[in-house]
Amino acid sequence: MKHWDQFLAPYKLAVEELKVKLKGMRAQFELDTTYSPIEFVTGRVKPIASILDKANLKRIPLNRLEQEMQDIAGLRMMCQFVDDIIKVVELLRNRNDFEIVEERDYISHEKSSGYRSYHVVISYPVQTINGEKKILAEIQIRTLAMNFWATVEHSLNYKYRGQFPEDIKMRLQRAAEAAFRLDEEMSQIRGEIQDAQAFFSRKKEQQEGEK
Ligand code: 0O2
Ligand code: 0O2
Numbered sequence: 001m002k003h004w005d006q007f008l009a010p011y012k013l014a015v016e017e018l019k020v021k022l023k024g025m026r027a028q029f030e031l032d033t034t035y036s037p038i039e040f041v042t043g044r045v046k047p048i049a050s051i052l053d054k055a056n057l058k059r060i061p062l063n064r065l066e067q068e069m070q071d072i073a074g075l076r077m078m079c080q081f082v083d084d085i086i087k088v089v090e091l092l093r094n095r096n097d098f099e100i101v102e103e104r105d106y107i108s109h110e111k112s113s114g115y116r117s118y119h120v121v122i123s124y125p126v127q128t129i130n131g132e133k134k135i136l137a138e139i140q141i142r143t144l145a146m147n148f149w150a151t152v153e154h155s156l157n158y159k160y161r162g163q164f165p166e167d168i169k170m171r172l173q174r175a176a177e178a179a180f181r182l183d184e185e186m187s188q189i190r191g192e193i194q195d196a197q198a199f200f201s202r203k204k205e206q207q208e209g210e211k
Contacts, residue, residue: 004048007065010126010133011045011073018075018124018137019043025091037084037091039144043075066135070102070121073137078147081190082107082183085118085141092139098122101136107146114176115150117142145179145186 022041029036046054051065051072060068079085085107093100104119118141123134142150153172156164164172 008045008048008072010128010135011137013126013128014073014124014135014137015043015045015075017126018073018139021097022075022077022139037079037081037087039078039080041075041077043073046072046074070136071138073124073135075137075139076147077139077141079141079143081187082143083187083190085143088141089118089120092120092122098124098137110176113153114173115153116146116176116180117150143183143186145182149176149179 019041022038022043026036026038026041029038046069051069054060054069055062055065058068065072077088079088089103099122100120101123102119102121104121107116107118110116120139120141122137122139124137125132125134152175156168156172160168
């Protein structure tokens with residue numbers, strides 16, 4: 001147990017620091033009173049039982065966890081609209097407090113389960129009493145609809161241990177399509193809002209000009 005505590009300590013630190021940093025990005029948008037592409041941020045260190053299950057499933061030797069398990073430290077950034085996701089990814093690419101080592105786009109290429117999200121794997125330097133240690137962390141960026149689907153599917157996955165009965169599988173697929181359509185509808189509504197805002201700001205400028 002002591003060994004696990006020691007192994008997980010830098011991951012815990014990284015998750016806490018990254019939560020502060022990523023929530024800080026949202027706070028800056030709020031200060032600017034500009035629209036924030038980030039709705040909320042969560043983070044967790046993978047529980048030991050899940051680390052062991054995944055290592056077993058993916059045949060990762062325990063002495064290779066640091067190099068081969070990318071989501072022991074996991075962060076999630078939720079967005080209102082699909083278009084916000086790429087803006088958030090750009091913000092992450094522009095930071096210089098970590099290095100992006102891999103990006104996985106499950107939005108353009110959704111998983112066969114119906115899962116959609118954008119994954120960014122980073123190498124993050126943690127300062128320890130023995131010097132700097134770089135750890136891998138995974139940031140998942142997704143809309144609220146994608147998050148809703150993934151959360152429900154994840155709990156069902158836990159219940160059925162990945163072996164879904166056919167009818168549940170079909171319902172989950174239909175739910176994934178519904179979540180996709182919801183995102184599309186919301187994007188269109190957003191377009192309407194932006195058109196309206198642009199129209200009113202042009203009108204205001206005209207009125208100012210006439211004074
Ligand atoms: P606020 O004021 O509620 O916005 P912890 O690990 O408990 O120390 P944290 O960040 O509290 O740290 O926990 P976690 O589980 O990582 O993140 C949860 C944060 O996500 C909380 O915000 C929740 O309010 C927020 N959250 C969860 N679900 C939703 C949701 O559906 N919509 C919105 N808008 N927020 C959600 P905070 O940071 O505690 O602050
Ligand atoms: P947790 O903490 O329980 O969420 P993989 O081969 O897909 O298992 P890999 O190669 O590490 O894993 O990379 P990937 O797919 O980029 O990231 C895996 C994580 O993405 C999962 O973590 C989930 O959080 C999420 N994910 C991927 N596919 C699905 C899916 O079909 N449904 C849901 N709900 N989430 C998914 P874990 O290991 O499940 O850990």
